[in-house]
Amino acid sequence: AQSVTQLGSHVSVSEGALVLLRCNYSSSVPPYLFWYVQYPNQGLQLLLKYTTGATLVKGINGFEAEFKKSETSFHLTKPSAHMSDAAEYFCAVSFPGGSYIPTFGRGTSLIVHP
C-alpha cells in the first residue's frame, strides 16, 4: 500500500536560516508528489507538485523540492526562512493507475524564530 512519512512533527528554524522539511514515500512505481501549506485558521494551499519531467520543482514563496527516486524522497527546502513561513506543511502522494486520490502525511509544523 502507498504511504507517505514526514519526519519531524515540528521543525524550528531562525529567520534567515535554511528550511528543510522531509518527506519519504513507499512505492514500487514512480509517484505524483505534492506539498501543501496551511497557514493558521486556513485551508490547504498547493505549494508545488511533481508529476513528470524535471526532478527539481520550484513552487510559490521561494520553496522548492527535489524528487529523488533512489531515496524515495521529496524534501521541501527554502534557502532563507521568513517569519511569514510559519505554518503547517503537508506532503501528499498519489500513484499512476491508482484511485488518483492523494494520501497525506501527518504534517510538519514549521516554527520560525526572530
Add this chain to the structure above:
Amino acid sequence: DVKVTQSSRYLVKRTGEKVFLECVQDMDHENMFWYRQDPGLGLRLIYFSYDVKMKEKGDIPEGYSVSREKKERFSLILESASTNQTSMYLCASSLTILTVTLSYNEQFFGPGTRLTVL
C-alpha cells in the same frame, strides 16, 4: 482562481444533534472530498464524490453521511453528533488530470470548519 467555500468557519453543537456542513465550489470540478484534520493525525478522508449523486467511503466514514445533489455542492452530515467528532473539517474539490502519460488529482481546499461538539 478556484474557490471552495464552506458554510461556517466555527460551529458549536450539542451531543446528539444533527449537523450539516456545506461546501460549494465554483470551478465545475467533478470530484469533491471531505476530510477531518486532527493534531498529529494529518488529514483523513471521510467521503468523496466523483459525480452528482455518487459517493464513495473514505478511510473513516463511520458516523458520517454525505449528499451531492448538485455538482457544485457537497454536504457532510453528522446524524447524531458525538464529542469524538470535534475536529477541523476540510472540504476539497479537484479535477482528474488524465492524459496519455499522466493521471492524478490536484485538490483545492476550502478554509475549513472547526466543529466543537459539547
